[in-house]
Amino acid sequence: MSPYTLHRGTAPLLISLPHNGSAIPDDLAARMKRPARRSPDTDWHVAELYDFARGLGASVIKPFASRYVVDLNRPADGHALYPGQSETGLVPTVQFSGEPIYRGGAEPDAEDIGDRVKRWWRPYHRALADELGRLRKEFGRVVLWEGHSIRSHVPMLFEGRLPDLNLGTADGASCSPGLQAALAAVLERQDDYSFAVNGRFKGGYITRHYGRPDQGVDAVQLELAQLNYMDEESFEYLPKKAANVQVLIGEMLQHCLDHARAG
Template identity: 85%
Template sequence: MSPYTLHRGSAPLLISLPHNGSAIPDELAARMKRPARRSPDTDWHVAELYDFARDMGASVIRPFASRYVVDLNRPADGHALYPGKSETGLVPTILFSGEAIYRPGAEPDADEIADRVKRWWKPYHRALADELNRLRKEHGRAVLWEGHSIRSHVPMLFEGRLPDFNIGTADGASCSPELQSRLASLLEAQADYTHAVNGRFKGGYITRNYGKPEQGIDAVQLELAQVNYMDEDSFEYLPAKAANVQLLIGEMLKTCLEHARSA
């Protein structure tokens, strides 16, 4: 199984979809409990949701493997992104529902985790960093857009219903104030979806690590409530609902491109 696919575009925009993969190697699946083998915590269909961005000239990188193999949006040393709050780790052992992923005694040990980082995590991050550097050298500036999605209700992670559009910029550290303000203004100007900026989701490891606006790279994470484009129970993609979401995402990506080209 290849670690990732990368489409190289011509515009100063890289879309990273680190939780889009749902594949689990057979030897790992055999150690997992049946509910985990469906990889229910996948960011389902985000590759389809962002497919239009290729026509805008964007580069797109996405993995094949499930986040249960290794979470590409966590630091390789496993330290927490949200200290004091519930979250899953570099190699998760529980589902978002709180249920165990592995059968008793089948959890990965430290050596296996290190091997997964070598085989899956490092290749994705090398490719991501190389593509970002290529775009920045070619255009002078680049935007990294982290495309994520999650069920609208996940009691382990947050209370109540998640806002529809959740922008994370590491509390403003991963992108310029101007870009964050323009994206927030787009969300405030529409009435169809609820939104939050740097709320429960402030951006994961990728946003925080690669977002260096002072060095010409702005990074923004969008965590989208899945109810807006799919059936959260069956995982079915709903094209009519998705089309409306794509219109707003498209406006946000255009804003990112305008920012990169004008800076």
């Protein structure tokens, strides 16, 4: 199983989909409880949702393996992203439902975690960094867009219903103020979806680590409530619902391109 696929585009925009993968190697699946083998906490269909962005010239990187193998949007040293709040770690041992992923006594140990970081985490991040470097060298500035999705209700992580669109820029540290303002304005002008900017989801490790606006890399995360483009129970992709939110995402991506091209 390859760690990732990378489509190299022709525009200063890289879309990273670190939780799109759902594959679990057989040796790891054998240690997991049966419900976890479905990888239910996958960001289902985000690759399909963002496929239109290739037409904008965007590069797209996505993994094959599930976040249950290793979470590519967590730091390799395992430190918390949201201290004091519930979250899953570098190698999760519980599902978003709170149920255990592994059978008793089969949980990953330090050696296992280190091996997963080497086999899955590091190759993805090397490729991500290299592609950002290529695009920045060619265009002078590049935007990294982190595409995520999650169930609209996850009591372990947040109270009540999640807003439809959750824009995160590490409280403004990962992207230029002008770009954040332009993206927020897109959300403010529409009435179809609820939204938050730097609310519960401020951007994960990738957004925070790679977002260096003073060095020519702006990073933005969009956490999308899954009911806006799929059925959360069956995991079925709903093209008509997806088409509506794709229009809004497309408008935001165009602002990203305009921003990068303006230097």
